[in-house]
Amino acid sequence: MKIEIFIENCRKKIDKALDSYLPKEKEYPSVIHKAMRYSVFSGGKRIRPALLLAACQAAGGDVKKAMPAACGIELIHTFSLIHDDLPSMDDDDYRRGKLTCHKKYGEAIALLAGDALLNLSFQLFAKSDPKIAVRIIETASKAVGTRGMIGGQVVDINSKEKDPGLPTLQYINTHKTGALIAASLKIGGIIGGASENKIQRLQKYGEYLGVAFQIIDDVMDSQGYAEIFGDKGAMREAARLTQKAKKEIKVFGKKAEVLEGISDHLLRRTI
Numbered sequence: 001m002k003i004e005i006f007i008e009n010c011r012k013k014i015d016k017a018l019d020s021y022l023p024k025e026k027e028y029p030s031v032i033h034k035a036m037r038y039s040v041f042s043g044g045k046r047i048r049p050a051l052l053l054a055a056c057q058a059a060g061g062d063v064k065k066a067m068p069a070a071c072g073i074e075l076i077h078t079f080s081l082i083h084d085d086l087p088s089m090d091d092d093d094y095r096r097g098k099l100t101c102h103k104k105y106g107e108a109i110a111l112l113a114g115d116a117l118l119n120l121s122f123q124l125f126a127k128s129d130p131k132i133a134v135r136i137i138e139t140a141s142k143a144v145g146t147r148g149m150i151g152g153q154v155v156d157i158n159s160k161e162k163d164p165g166l167p168t169l170q171y172i173n174t175h176k177t178g179a180l181i182a183a184s185l186k187i188g189g190i191i192g193g194a195s196e197n198k199i200q201r202l203q204k205y206g207e208y209l210g211v212a213f214q215i216i217d218d219v220m221d222s223q224g225y226a227e228i229f230g231d232k233g234a235m236r237e238a239a240r241l242t243q244k245a246k247k248e249i250k251v252f253g254k255k256a257e258v259l260e261g262i263s264d265h266l267l268r269r270t271i
């Protein structure tokens with residue numbers, strides 16, 4: 001199957017599941033549910049949940065069982081974007097060509113919508129098989145915490161006015177972007193019943209891919225890596241990391257094809 005078709009099929013299934021897990025807009029107190037749905041359904045690519053489902057499939061698992069966790073990861077991602085756009089952080093008026101959550105619903109509701117999405121994500125992780133639910137919750141909470149995404153965001157905020165230098169930039173990329181992507185892969189492997197070695201390979205694949213993903217984002221926004229190494233140098237580094245990522249999942253043999261395809265697809269992305 002062409003990788004673009006796999007991703008599009010995943011996107012449709014994920015959107016349907018997200019719709020079923022999110023409170024309906026009309027549910028009281030309506031404004032918060034509207035705000036949550038506004039940001040969740042505003043055109044995200046659903047790359048992280050697609051990676052989680054692909055990891056589960058590579059491990060030989062049933063992807064239907066991975067759907068709540070895949071949606072949980074997307075809700076965490078959406079929470080991070082809503083908070084990142086707030087006036088106290090990046091102060092952005094638009095995301096994905098639409099008004100940001102706080103521009104549409106006000107700052108207080110946007111803050112709460114982000115909090116609510118993070119909380120709902122853990123409710124979804126808890127739907128997993130009781131034998132693995134605690135491990136999934138632990139993996140996700142670590143990826144969001146100060147040793148993961150939030151740590152990366154703090155360092156990013158603190159280095160806004162100055163040139164961060166390469167080691168700090170690498171810390172930001174591995175934590176702010178890489179941690180959640182790596183956790184998506186690891187959780188997919190856990191749900192798919194992969195061996196400990198294979199779970200580790202998936203996590204490593206996710207770590208390399210996460211940094212490559214951020215570098216490509218930098219090239220599109222002419223910042224970070226692209227500022228230091230130029231567009232060509234940055235893309236060369238993204239391609240090198242993608243190769244390293246693919247090496248990690250060689251142990252899956254033919255079952256790694258979809259994950260390999262997604263990493264190549266991300267290298268070609270323009271949005």
Ligand code: GRG
Nearest residue numbers: 044045046047080081083084150153176177217
């Ligand atoms: C506020 C706790 C907290 C963290 C914020 C993730 C993040 C940290 C900030 C978002 C801003 C940003 C540029 C993050 C880097 C990760 C990244 C490239 C996000 C965009 O991901 P895509 O391209 O987004 O998957 P879509 O729109 O497709 O969902």
